[in-house]
Amino acid sequence: MADHLHFRDAAAVVGTSQPALSSAVAALEEALGTQLVERTTRRVLLTPAGERVARHARRVLDALDDLVDEAESARRPFTGPLHLGVIPTVAPYVLPTLLRLVRDEYRELDLYVHEEQTHSLLDGLAAGRLDLLLLALPAGVPGVDEIPVYDEDFTLVVPEGHPLAGCQGVPRAQLRDMDILLLDEGHCLRDQALDVCREVGAAEAGATRAASLPTLVQLVAGGLGATLLPETAIGVETRPGSRLAVARFTDPAPYRRIGLVLRASTGRAAEFSQLAESLRQSIADLPVRVVRG
Amino acid sequence: MADHLHFRDAAAVVGTSQPALSSAVAALEEALGTQLVERTTRRVLLTPAGERVARHARRVLDALDDLVDEAESARRPFTGPLHLGVIPTVAPYVLPTLLRLVRDEYRELDLYVHEEQTHSLLDGLAAGRLDLLLLALPAGVPGVDEIPVYDEDFTLVVPEGHPLAGCQGVPRAQLRDMDILLLDEGHCLRDQALDVCREVGAAEAGATRAASLPTLVQLVAGGLGATLLPETAIGVETRPGSRLAVARFTDPAPYRRIGLVLRASTGRAAEFSQLAESLRQSIADLPVRVVRG
DNA sequence: ACGTTTGATAGGGAGTAGTTATCAGTACCC
DNA sequence: GGGTACTGATAACTACTCCCTATCAAACGT
Numbered sequence: 230m231a232d233h234l235h236f237r238d239a240a241a242v243v244g245t246s247q248p249a250l251s252s253a254v255a256a257l258e259e260a261l262g263t264q265l266v267e268r269t270t271r272r273v274l275l276t277p278a279g280e281r282v283a284r285h286a287r288r289v290l291d292a293l294d295d296l297v298d299e300a301e302s303a304r305r306p307f308t309g310p311l312h313l314g315v316i317p318t319v320a321p322y323v324l325p326t327l328l329r330l331v332r333d334e335y336r337e338l339d340l341y342v343h344e345e346q347t348h349s350l351l352d353g354l355a356a357g358r359l360d361l362l363l364l365a366l367p368a369g370v371p372g373v374d375e376i377p378v379y380d381e382d383f384t385l386v387v388p389e390g391h392p393l394a395g396c397q398g399v400p401r402a403q404l405r406d407m408d409i410l411l412l413d414e415g416h417c418l419r420d421q422a423l424d425v426c427r428e429v430g431a432a433e434a435g436a437t438r439a440a441s442l443p444t445l446v447q448l449v450a451g452g453l454g455a456t457l458l459p460e461t462a463i464g465v466e467t468r469p470g471s472r473l474a475v476a477r478f479t480d481p482a483p484y485r486r487i488g489l490v491l492r493a494s495t496g497r498a499a500e501f502s503q504l505a506e507s508l509r510q511s512i513a514d515l516p517v518r519v520v521r522g
Numbered sequence: 523m524a525d526h527l528h529f530r531d532a533a534a535v536v537g538t539s540q541p542a543l544s545s546a547v548a549a550l551e552e553a554l555g556t557q558l559v560e561r562t563t564r565r566v567l568l569t570p571a572g573e574r575v576a577r578h579a580r581r582v583l584d585a586l587d588d589l590v591d592e593a594e595s596a597r598r599p600f601t602g603p604l605h606l607g608v609i610p611t612v613a614p615y616v617l618p619t620l621l622r623l624v625r626d627e628y629r630e631l632d633l634y635v636h637e638e639q640t641h642s643l644l645d646g647l648a649a650g651r652l653d654l655l656l657l658a659l660p661a662g663v664p665g666v667d668e669i670p671v672y673d674e675d676f677t678l679v680v681p682e683g684h685p686l687a688g689c690q691g692v693p694r695a696q697l698r699d700m701d702i703l704l705l706d707e708g709h710c711l712r713d714q715a716l717d718v719c720r721e722v723g724a725a726e727a728g729a730t731r732a733a734s735l736p737t738l739v740q741l742v743a744g745g746l747g748a749t750l751l752p753e754t755a756i757g758v759e760t761r762p763g764s765r766l767a768v769a770r771f772t773d774p775a776p777y778r779r780i781g782l783v784l785r786a787s788t789g790r791a792a793e794f795s796q797l798a799e800s801l802r803q804s805i806a807d808l809p810v811r812v813v814r815g
Numbered sequence: 816a817c818g819t820t821t822g823a824t825a826g827g828g829a830g831t832a833g834t835t836a837t838c839a840g841t842a843c844c845c
Numbered sequence: 846g847g848g849t850a851c852t853g854a855t856a857a858c859t860a861c862t863c864c865c866t867a868t869c870a871a872a873c874g875t
Contacts, residue, residue, distance in 0.1 A: 236853055249833055251853065256832095261593035264789040267650075269665065270840045270852040274650040276789060277603050278596030285589035292585050296578035300554035303571030310570050357560075357567035371872080372562065496557040496569065529822055542864050544822060563821045563871045664841080 230254065230266075231283035234273045306500040308337040314350035314362040315342060318418040318442060319487055322461035323363065323512065330511045335504075346415045354492060361501055362490040365417045374498065376505045377488040379517040383425060383457040385476040386449050386467060393455075394474030401429045401478055408434030408454030410445060418442075418485075422457040425483045442466060446473060459485060460516040486520065523547065523559075524576035527566045599793040601630040607643035607655040608635060611711040611735055612780055615754035616656065616805065623804045628797075639708045647785060654794055655783040658710045667791065669798040670781040672810040676718060676750040678769040679742050679760060686748075687767030694722045694771055701727030701747030703738060711735075711778075715750040718776045735759060739766060752778060753809040779813065 230239040230250065240250040258265050265279035275283060303309060315324065324342065331340050343350070343359060351370050353359035362368075366375050385404075387393050393403070404426055411433055412419040419438075426432065434454045439445035442462055449456050450472040458466060458475075467473040489508075491501050509519045523532040523543065533543040551558050558572035568576060596602060608617065617635065624633050636643070636652060644663050646652035655661075659668050678697075680686050686696070697719055704726050705712040712731075719725065727747045732738035735755055742749050743765040751759060751768075760766040782801075784794050802812045 237851090246834060247853075248835085248855080251855090252832080255854090261590065261597075263593045263597045267785060267787045267789060268853060269785075269787045270854090271665075271842060272648070272650075272787075273853080274785075274787075276596075277653070278593060281592045281596060281602070282589055285585060285592050289582055289585040289589060292578060292582040296575055296582060297554065299574045299578050300556045300571060303569075303574060304554075304556045309574075355565070357565075360570075372564075492560065492562075492567075494560045494562045494565075494567075496560060530820095539865060540822075541824080541866085544824090545863085548823090561822060563823090564873060566822080 231275055236273065307335045310339040310341060311361060312341045312343060312359045314353055314359040315344055316347055316350065316364045316417060317344055318416060318459065318462070319363055320344045322465060326511050326515065327508060330507055334507060347417045354490065363487065364490060365421065366486045366488045368490045372493050373490050374493050375488050375490050376502060377486055377520040378505055378508055379512060379519050380484045380486050381460045381517045382482040382484045383422065384460055384463055385455055385478065386446060386458050387455045387474050387476060388449055388452050389472045389474050391474055393476040396476040398479045399476045401425065401483065404429055404431035410434055410448050410454040410456045411438055412445060413438045413440050418459065421485050425457060446471065449473060463516070524568055529566065600628045603632040603634060604654065605634045605636060605652045607646055607652040608637055609640055609643065609657045609710060610637055611709060611752065611755070612656055613637045615758060619804050619808065620801065623800055627800060640710045647783065656780065657783060658714065659779045659781045661783045665786050666783050667786045668781050668783050669795060670779055670813040671798055671801055672805060672812050673777045673779050674753045674810045675775040675777045676715065677753055677756055678748060678771065679739060679751050680748045680767050680769060681742055681745050682765045682767050684767055686769040689769040691772045692769045694718065694776065697722055697724035703727055703741050703747045703749045704731055705738060706731045706733050711752070714778050718750060739764065742766060756809070
């Protein structure tokens with residue numbers, strides 16, 4: 230309208246009829262309480278107020294276009310921010326792979342990694358602070374969906390020179406005769422190891438608990454006892470010179486399942502499923518068993 | 523909605539019902555093709571896309587507020603731009619008064635003065651380039667309204683020492699015996715003076731025409747003839763030392779009517795009428811007869 | 816297991832907004 | 846000067862949208 234200064238032409242451009250536009254402009258003037266256009270049967274002019282309103286209207290429309298563009302781009306999956314929560318006993322060993330994956334295949338994904346314990350992650354997921362979690366399954370809370378990614382065995386870690394060092398077929402019952410060191414309360418790995426111990430009637434060694442896996446292995450290296458580590462941690466934590474040795478359990482070894490957790494209501498389920506599959510393919514070099522479905 | 527994360531609360535704030543808001547959000551999502559909020563029967567969360575859309579929506583609303591504010595301020599008369607066209611034979615003598623008036627009483631008025639000849643002003647008015655004109659009435663074109671402001675007599679200007687110098691009752695017929703100098707074509711003052719001359723059968727002196735009033739009086743001072751000047755110009759153009767003298771015509775003297783001209787469709791008629799009245803009061807010190815209505 | 820609270824859905828009614836047809840005024844052209 | 850064509854406004858009618866009340870189904874907390 231402001232461009233054409235002609236009701237019929239402008240109406241045609243907008244795809245409506247001249248009376249409709251006419252009354253629309255009249256309604257706008259009524260609403261604003263200001264005359265916007267000067268009408269003659271021969272000429273249409275914008276009043277100064279009309280000029281300014283038209284300028285502002287263009288700004289409004291621009292902002293609307295931006296909004297639509299934003300929505301348009303948001304419709305593409307694997308773009309925009311993704312807040313991923315990862316438990317501390319998984320993060321150090323899987324993140325390198327995951328970050329490389331995102332960098333190579335999901336360039337437009339803004340990945341924010343939050344390393345917290347399971348309960349905190351689940352709270353964050355429910356509150357909307359986090360979008361996706363990578364932790365040990367099952368999460369055991371309602372309202373979430375789980376996508377398994379891989380299983381990893383637990384491995385026995387002992388001090389260098391320990392009788393079991395390098396042993397490939399340790400029966401779980403052997404744990405009863407050992408001092409088992411565990412992580413602090415709150416780490417799910419602690420509970421998982423405890424489960425294994427309880428299963429065979431083994432007990433935690435005294436009150437010594439570690440705040441992190443590196444600390445834990447230091448305790449083991451110091452000869453205070455043995456511990457259970459997930460396979461993915463072995464390569465990093467028991468490197469040569471660490472004064473540690475590993476021992477495998479008899480098949481089937483105890484294991485934990487690691488997977489993605491998302492809100493059941495998320496609407497990005499398909500996207501996350503695909504992400505899970507990409508992750509499975511990326512961790513082929515880790516000592517884990519990929520799990521689908 | 524983005525603020526409350528709760529359909530019922532948000533609906534209450536907006537002043538509508540929960541189903542209405544629910545379907546509105548659904549419709550928006552449909553239109554944008556993107557999920558904006560995650561709904562649980564227990565919790566409402568914005569998706570990343572929803573966050574961004576909400577941010578953009580706020581910008582849209584801000585722009586709309588600006589628009590409304592703009593209209594609001596535009597509703598106040600005597601604010602914003604006013605493009606005033608003035609003829610050259612009026613501008614130098616009335617503008618000082620007018621500008622002082624605007625500066626003192628209409629501080630928020632952005633006055634732009636355009637000094638052009640009548641036909642150009644009328645074109646500009648019709649085209650919307652100008653909002654208001656100050657010129658000699660009648661304009662003689664359709665579609666415009668006229669507001670008379672004042673009448674000013676024509677005064678005879680002669681060289682110093684001329685037989686009529688200082689004479690207070692010169693009959694118009696006297697013009698027949700004089701060399702009358704006039705402005706260039708296009709100046710309405712030329713036509714007005716010509717009318718006076720024709721009335722009594724007087725003729726223009728040769729081909730000598732001036733482009734401006736100052737030039738014209740220089741010609742008179744140089745002894746090339748006499749001319750007719752509007753009263754408002756006398757004080758400025760025939761100051762002491764200008765080697766000019768004036769003579770008044772017998773009552774009733776020839777005169778011209780000066781007034782405002784606006785588009786009949788303008789919608790600012792009331793504003794301009796008030797401006798005219800202010801102008802009338804401001805020019806009390808000029809040698810004119812104020813005219814109302 | 817039950818009650819409360821949440822968002823979604825169904826159905827009906829009112830108001831808006833669009834359509835076509837027509838009017839009235841103006842400029843242009845012969 | 847008169848006719849013509851084109852302008853925006855108006856009228857009457859229609860259709861649709863939007864909103865409301867009432868109700869439902871699911872999920873959390875007790």
